Amino acid sequence: MAIEDPKDVKPETPIVFDASVFQYHKEIPKQFIWPDHDKPSPNVPELSVPIIDLGGFLSGDPVASSEATRLAGEACLKHGFFLVANHGVDGKLLENAHSYADSFFTMPFVEKQKAQRKPGQHCGYASSFTTRFSSKLPWKETLSFRYCAEDSNSNSDSNIVQDYLVNAMGQEFQEFGKVYQEYCEAMSTLSLGIMELLGTSLGVGRKFFKEFFQGNDSIMRLNYYPRCQKPDIALGTGPHCDPTSLTILHQDNVGGLEVFVDGKWRSISPKPHVFVVNIGDTFMALSNCRYKSVLHRAVVNSEKPRKSLAFFLCPQKDKLVTPPTELVDVEHPRAYPDFTWSALFRFTQEQHRANGNTLDAFSKWIQQKTELIQEG
Secondary structure, three states, X not given: OOOOOOOOOOOOOOOOOOHHHHOOOOOOOHHHOOOHHHOOOOXXXXXXXXXXXXXXXXXXXXXXXXXXXHHHHHHHHHOOEEEEEOOOOOHHHHHHHHHHHHHHHOOOHHHXXXXXXXXXXXXXXXXXXXXXXXXXXXXXXXXXXXXXXXXXXXXXXXXXXXXXXXXXXXXXXXXXXXXXXXXXXXXXXXHHHHHHHHHHHHOOOOHHHHHHOOOOEEEXXXXXXXXXXXXXXXXXXXXXXXXXXXXXXEEOOOOOEEEEEOOEEEEOOOOOOOEEEEEOXXXXXXXXXXXXOOOEEEOOOOOOOEEEEEEEEOOOOOOEEOOOHHHOOOOOOOOOOXXXXXXXXXXXXXXXOOOOOHHHHHHHHHHHHHHHHHHO
């Protein structure tokens, strides 16, 4: 299956996006100009999203548990976004994670390129997506790396995040790597607590989804959105649904996150010590489409750079994504075929640029492959 937009193919001569230079340009390259229907709007109203007391739920307090379950269920049925407070993540760790992100993205471009993402890989440094696409480029830089919960819980005491960052950037990144190793471990623990909450709200119990993601093979991403002199025609991240299972996002104090609800864009402003959580496509399939994976995007501004920390929870790559039997009945027939996360991830890297219909396109792709096999 071809990439959805035939014009949006890998460029022959990719543009070099050096944020330290581009953020001062009064005009921006055409590759970063988005179509009129995607361009941001001024004065986007705030989306009403609940703040959930996760600590109260996990402590077993009946009143707090009941309220957290209700709020999560209502939000996930409608748009899949909610906020989490009393989450147990150390404030100093959060502060350090933001501080090291600042230090990385303010490094000279040539230094950041030591961790340059290689073609076909998802780990490493990327200055926009200039090597993958030729149009509708995001106004951002990212640093991504893999986290494996099964490694951190094994007797080998593997530090996959720290080892990757030291190997990519050098021995002076030991402390840098240690901070993000600890941060990913905290996010994995937090995500399992959230899975207990989602399992309860869906009526399958606290254990089902927690056990499913116990040995998660996840992705951590540092996002940096430089200042842009033309924020009315560019986007930091275009409209998309996350193909992963769950996203746990922490924003700095510069707003920019927007969610598409009821046919309109709505913003989610940053709040100190509060995480933004949203459902991804893989969990939407796992919930048999009960819970929603909804379009969202990031806008930029001309005054301040913005950064965010995103942890994308993913199952083990060979684990079969199939909903529990309790969520399949006459009123709710199977919405999607069984698949593995590795197949969906490969599809988004090689066949389809993630957008609002990734899961539907992936399902059709699976069906076409199945029919070809049967015919052959």
